[in-house]
Amino acid sequence: xxxxxxxxxxxxxxxxxxxxxxxxxxxxxxxxxxxxxxxxxxxxxxxxxxxxxxxxxxxxxxxxxxxxxxxxxxxxxxxxxxxxxxxxxxxxxxxxxxxxxxxxxxxxxxxxxxxxxxxxxxxxxxxxxxxxxxxxxxxxxxxxxxxxxxxxxxxxxxxxxxxxxxxxxxxxxxxxxxxxxxxxxxxxxxxxxxxxxxxxxxxxxxxxxxxxxxxxxxxxxxxxxxxxxxxxxxxxxxxxxxxxxxxxxxxxxxxxxxxxxxxxxxxxxxxxxxxxxxxxxxxxxxxxxxxxxxxxxxxxxxxxxxxxxxxxx
Amino acid sequence: xxxxxxxxxxxxxxxxxxxxxxxxxxxxxxxxxxxxxxxxxxxxxxxxxxxxxxxxxxxxxxxxxxxxxxxxxxxxxxxxxxxxxxxxxxxxxxxxxxxxxxxxxxxxxxxxxxxxxxxxxxxxxxxxxxxxxxxxxxxxxxxxxxxxxxxxxxxxxxxxxxxxxxxxxxxxxxxxxxxxxxxxxxxxxxxxxxxxxxxxxxxxxxxxxxxxxxxxxxxxxxxxxxxxxxxxxxxxxxxxxxxxxxxxxxxxxx
Numbered sequence: 267x268x269x270x271x272x273x274x275x276x277x278x279x280x281x282x283x284x285x286x287x288x289x290x291x292x293x294x295x296x297x298x299x300x301x302x303x304x305x306x307x308x309x310x311x312x313x314x315x316x317x318x319x320x321x322x323x324x325x326x327x328x329x330x331x332x333x334x335x336x337x338x339x340x341x342x343x344x345x346x347x348x349x350x351x352x353x354x355x356x357x358x359x360x361x362x363x364x365x366x367x368x369x370x371x372x373x374x375x376x377x378x379x380x381x382x383x384x385x386x387x388x389x390x391x392x393x394x395x396x397x398x399x400x401x402x403x404x405x406x407x408x409x410x411x412x413x414x415x416x417x418x419x420x421x422x423x424x425x426x427x428x429x430x431x432x433x434x435x436x437x438x439x440x441x442x443x444x445x446x447x448x449x450x451x452x453x454x455x456x457x458x459x460x461x462x463x464x465x466x467x468x469x470x471x472x473x474x475x476x477x478x479x480x481x482x483x484x485x486x487x488x489x490x491x492x493x494x495x496x497x498x499x500x501x502x503x504x505x506x507x508x509x510x511x512x513x514x515x516x517x518x519x520x521x522x523x524x525x526x527x528x529x530x531x532x533x534x535x536x537x538x539x540x541x542x543x544x545x546x547x548x549x550x551x552x553x554x555x556x557x558x559x560x561x562x563x564x565x566x567x568x569x570x571x572x573x574x575x576x577x578x579x
Numbered sequence: 580x581x582x583x584x585x586x587x588x589x590x591x592x593x594x595x596x597x598x599x600x601x602x603x604x605x606x607x608x609x610x611x612x613x614x615x616x617x618x619x620x621x622x623x624x625x626x627x628x629x630x631x632x633x634x635x636x637x638x639x640x641x642x643x644x645x646x647x648x649x650x651x652x653x654x655x656x657x658x659x660x661x662x663x664x665x666x667x668x669x670x671x672x673x674x675x676x677x678x679x680x681x682x683x684x685x686x687x688x689x690x691x692x693x694x695x696x697x698x699x700x701x702x703x704x705x706x707x708x709x710x711x712x713x714x715x716x717x718x719x720x721x722x723x724x725x726x727x728x729x730x731x732x733x734x735x736x737x738x739x740x741x742x743x744x745x746x747x748x749x750x751x752x753x754x755x756x757x758x759x760x761x762x763x764x765x766x767x768x769x770x771x772x773x774x775x776x777x778x779x780x781x782x783x784x785x786x787x788x789x790x791x792x793x794x795x796x797x798x799x800x801x802x803x804x805x806x807x808x809x810x811x812x813x814x815x816x817x818x819x820x821x822x823x824x825x826x827x828x829x830x831x832x833x
Contacts, residue, residue, distance in 0.1 A: 280833065312833075318674040321833045340580075340676040348674045354667030358599060370588030371675045413671070 269293040270421055270452050271317065276326035278312050278476075286312040288476035290326070294421075299443070299453045301463035301484075303568055304473035310456040311351060313473070314423045318348045330421065344372055347419030351426040351456075353406045355413065357399035361390055364398060365412045372417035384412050388442060404435040411442065422446065424455040428462060440466060460565035470564070472571050479571050484564070491570070493562040494536020496527040498544070501553035508550050514543050525554075536561070581684075585677045589685025590692075593659055597693050604693070605700060608647045612701050615643050616708035619765060630767050631798040636709035641791040642764030644701055645726070645784070649759055651697050652727050653751050656690035656734030661747055664738070664830075673832060679825040683735070690731035691724065698723050711795070719794035725810050726787055732817035739830050758784045763792075768800040783809060 271294040278287040286309045294300050304310050315321030317328055319339065328335040333342040355364060365381050385391040388408045393401060398409055407427065414422060424443070428436040436459075443466055446453060457463055463470055464484065471481040482490070503522035515529035527543055530536020540559055547554060597604060620636035627635035663669035672682065705711065713719050741747040762784030768776050779785055780801070790806025793799035799806070824831065 315833060318670075319832070320670055320673050322828050340582075340678070343674060343676040346674070348670065350667070350670050352667050354670060356596075356666070356668055363595075367588055367592050368671065371585050371671065371677065373582040373584045373676060375584065 268296060270296045270331060271454075272327075272329045273313075273317075274327045274329075276313070276316060276328060277324050278309075278316060278321060279324045285476050287316065287323070287326075290473075290476070290478045292471065292478060292481065294452060294454060295469075296420075296452055297447070297450055298468040299447055299455065299466050301467035301470045302454060302456045302473060303460065303463055303470060304456070305572065308473045309476040310473060311425055312476075314348065314425050314454070314456065318346060318423060319343060344417065345420045347414035347417065347422040349407075349410045349414045349422070349424045349427060351429060353403070353410065355398055355406070355410060358397055360395050360397055361385070361401070361409055361412075362394040364409060365416050368413040369416035374417050380418070381416065384415050387445060388412050404432070404438075407439070408442070415446075419451065421452045421454070424453060426456055426458065428457065428459060436462075460568055464564040472568060474572050487567060488564065489531050491562075491567045492531050493528055493566070494530040494540060494559060495562065496536075496540045496543070496557060496559040498525040498527070498547070498554050499523065499556040499558075500525060501555050504552065508552075510546050510550055511543070511552070514539065514546070516543070581680050582677060585675065586681040586684045586688075589672075589677070589681065590689050593686060593689030594692060596659075597655070597689070604651075605697070608651060608697050609700055609704050612643055612647060612704050613708070615639070616705060620708050630770075631796065633796050633798065634709070634711075637711035637796075638767075638792075639765055640702070640705050640709065640711055641795050642759075642762075642788045643705070644698055644723075645762075645788045645791055646756070646759045646764055647701055648694055648698060648723065648726060649730050649755050649784070649787075650751055652690055652694040652730040653734035653737065653755060654748075655693050656687060656731040657738035657741065657747055657751075659686050659690060660735055660738035661741055669831070679822060682825075683732070683821060686735060687728065687731040690734060691727040694727040694731070695723065698727075713795050714797045715794045719791065722791055722794050722807075722810070725807075725814065726791070729810055729814040729817060732814065732821060736817060736820050736824070739824055742830075755784075758782050759788070763788045763800055783813070786810070 271292070273290050273292040276287055276290040277285070279285050290309075290313065302310050302313065312321055316323045317330065317335070319335075330342040331345055333339070335342050359367070362381060362385065365384065366376060369381065370376065382391060385394055388411060390405065390408055390412060393405065398406060401409065411424075411427070427443070428439050440462070443453060443455070455466070467484050469481065470484050470487055472479045480487070500523055504518060504525075505522060507516065507518065511525075514527060516525050516527050518524070519526050525547075527540055530539055537559065540557070544554070544557065616636065619639055624635040624639070629635065630638045663672060737747065737750055761779065762782050763779070768779050768785060768789075771779055786801055786806045786809040789799040789801045790803055790810065793803045793806070823829070
């Protein structure tokens with residue numbers, strides 16, 4: 267599929283020497299939800315800023331919809347929307363006016379019907395006449411989304427869209443993102459909630475210290491880096507492992523009373539292997555009193571990647 | 580290519596912001612101007628001789644107009660761009676497909692409009708206290724617009740330069756207001772003893788007050804073309820500085 271956004275060798279060194287982006291190459295496809303994961307200060311917001319015109323790249327190129335952002339930025343920016351991390355908007359403005367202003371700022375003719383549609387989809391229509399300062403935090407964030415959608419962007423950046431939002435509102439926000447995806451909007455989101463990326467994203471990129479450590483399909487990443495972990499509590503402690511058990515990726519722990527299995531991948535292979543292991547234990551006459559299995563999450567993979575600081579093969 | 584819809588959006592939003600505080604924005608200059616006319620026009624002015632053949636109360640109108648015009652235009656424009664920087668809402672402007680032209684016409688045009696509204700209000704207020712007529716009304720309007728444009732641009736630069744509220748207020752308060760007071764608002768430069776009459780010519784505001792006074796009464800401290808030239812030169816300088824700011828992203832883009 268054609269890339270909608272392409273970054274090549276993108277670097278940003280701030281005055282003072284901080285390298286926020288280090289030779290980043292990234293290609294985002296049309297219609298996908300791309301989650302950019304990374305700890306605080308990893309370079310996520312700088313990357314978004316570089317594409318959206320808030321940050322001047324030190325080197326590298328950015329192409330959006332085939333337009334070079336260094337030269338043909340007007341055409342590219344008119345199709346990009348941004349929901350910033352901070353609740354930055356004129357708090358004295360009424361909701362509808364703020365959203366209409368955003369549409370006009372991007373050079374589009376007023377369209378009350380379209381604004382109504384956007385406000386209704388975000389459950390803001392009833393609040394259209396209210397000043398933004400009078401709204402709750404979750405509603406303010408939805409106003410920012412409405413402002414970003416006012417010019418009907420094809421590519422939308424959501425910088426920490428659910429930061430500081432309670433669980434219920436977060437789920438509501440996910441539903442909104444889902445609707446946008448259904449409309450064909452390409453979405454790039456940064457998040458601290460790995461669970462969010464796991465649930466929403468088609469592809470995931472992990473960034474740390476300005477370097478893009480890995481980009482892959484979420485499912486492929488889970489399959490490649492995912493693990494199954496099983497703790498089998500033995501009825502009697504074992505000093506050594508018999509060969510038929512030793513062929514599995516297992517280790518003895520807790521003085522030989524726990525057999526720990528760590529293997530498989532994110533596709534369920536590990537579970538099948540644990541089942542085989544239990545049969546092998548019975549075959550070898552080793553009794554057990556409990557089994558606890560756990561599949562590794564995207565969060566485990568993320569933490570492991572950050573720990574290693576390099577792309578695992 | 581300029582996006583006029585984007586320009587119109589910035590312009591109207593700025594005017595709406597002005598209208599939100601219209602009571603304070605309009606009432607404060609009207610009250611200040613009225614006080615000046617009561618003190619200098621009625622109380623003291625009655626005892627002053629005519630200056631350049633103009634009654635003292637009428638003589639000070641262009642200066643007072645310039646005093647309000649410079650202060651209000653600079654602060655309106657500087658706040659207009661500083662507040663989005665301060666609150667973070669500037670992200671929307673920077674990420675939109677708008678360039679320096681749309682931004683300037685929008686922000687500076689709105690600041691100019693506000694200034695022209697204020698100038699009209701001040702002239703109407705002055706009419707309540709002093710009898711005056713304008714010798715070259717078209718030129719007066721043109722000159723007021725020229726000064727408003729130049730100082731809107733100046734305010735815009737100030738709003739980008741300032742990184743706190745103190746800096747935002749320091750230039751109008753410590754430089755513009757004193758220079759306007761010393762720029763012949765209440766007197767003719769000819770009235771100053773030597774060498775102060777020559778030193779006063781180093782004050783750029785002298786040329787602005789003098790130029791506006793010429794459009795009102797046909798008399799001035801300095802040649803009208805010098806006044807026009809200096810105003811245009813200042814305007815060109817401000818445009819160049821802003822073009823540089825947008826080109827480099829200084830204080831706008833990280």
